[in-house]
Amino acid sequence: MYTPEIFAENDKDNIKEILNNYSLGTLISLDENGAPQADHLPFYLLENDDQWTLIAHFAKANPLANYIDGARVLVIFQGADGYVSPNWYPSKQIHHRHVPTWNYQTVHLRGTAKIFNDIKGLMRAVGTLTNIHEATQPTPWKMKDAPRDYLDEEIGGIVGLSIKIDEIVAKFKLSQNREPEDLAGTVAGLQDSGNVKLAEAVQKAYKNQT
Numbered sequence: 265m266y267t268p269e270i271f272a273e274n275d276k277d278n279i280k281e282i283l284n285n286y287s288l289g290t291l292i293s294l295d296e297n298g299a300p301q302a303d304h305l306p307f308y309l310l311e312n313d314d315q316w317t318l319i320a321h322f323a324k325a326n327p328l329a330n331y332i333d334g335a336r337v338l339v340i341f342q343g344a345d346g347y348v349s350p351n352w353y354p355s356k357q358i359h360h361r362h363v364p365t366w367n368y369q370t371v372h373l374r375g376t377a378k379i380f381n382d383i384k385g386l387m388r389a390v391g392t393l394t395n396i397h398e399a400t401q402p403t404p405w406k407m408k409d410a411p412r413d414y415l416d417e418e419i420g421g422i423v424g425l426s427i428k429i430d431e432i433v434a435k436f437k438l439s440q441n442r443e444p445e446d447l448a449g450t451v452a453g454l455q456d457s458g459n460v461k462l463a464e465a466v467q468k469a470y471k472n473q474t
Contacts, residue, residue, distance in 0.1 A: 273434035343369030352453030438469035
């Protein structure tokens with residue numbers, strides 16, 4: 265991924281925030297014929313010291329199960345993004361030397377994939393992912409809420425996936441190349457257009473620069 269230094273994000277806490285808040289990753293792999301394939305899976309992150317591992321699961325019927333084990337893969341996570349109008353820049357009113365752009369946060373993780381089929385591992389993978397996302401519910405759903413025979417049937421239809429990460433590249437293009445007054449205009453414009461998440465990200469990036 266082309267990443268100018270000004271947009272490169274190296275803070276692991278900021279990167280983890282994207283993985284935690286935008287869990288649906290795009291898994292890029294090559295099938296048996298060398299053709300690129302994309303699958304969209306919810307992931308969660310395991311940390312062991314400095315080693316990151318992504319965990320997910322997918323349907324046994326997915327052809328991914330035939331070729332993903334041991335393969336090198338890329339997983340892309342997309343954070344907040346949105347259109348930025350040059351009309352939001354105060355300096356545009358002076359010299360008009362601006363064009364539209366798009367701000368975004370994206371994280372690319374590369375690693376080696378491994379599938380697992382043991383019941384204990386699958387139950388842990390599904391249970392952990394469920395607990396993470398049920399935590400915001402007034403009455404969190406638990407796996408034990410489902411009849412055991414039904415749960416066994418569902419678990420029997422999936423494959424577990426772990427990806428040991430060895431390369432992390434993050435790009436947060438958040439108007440860091442703009443003057444403070446134009447950056448403030450960007451935040452205001454994003455807020456007015458309803459893109460609060462991106463406005464907050466731009467504001468945070470600016471504070472980190474100062």
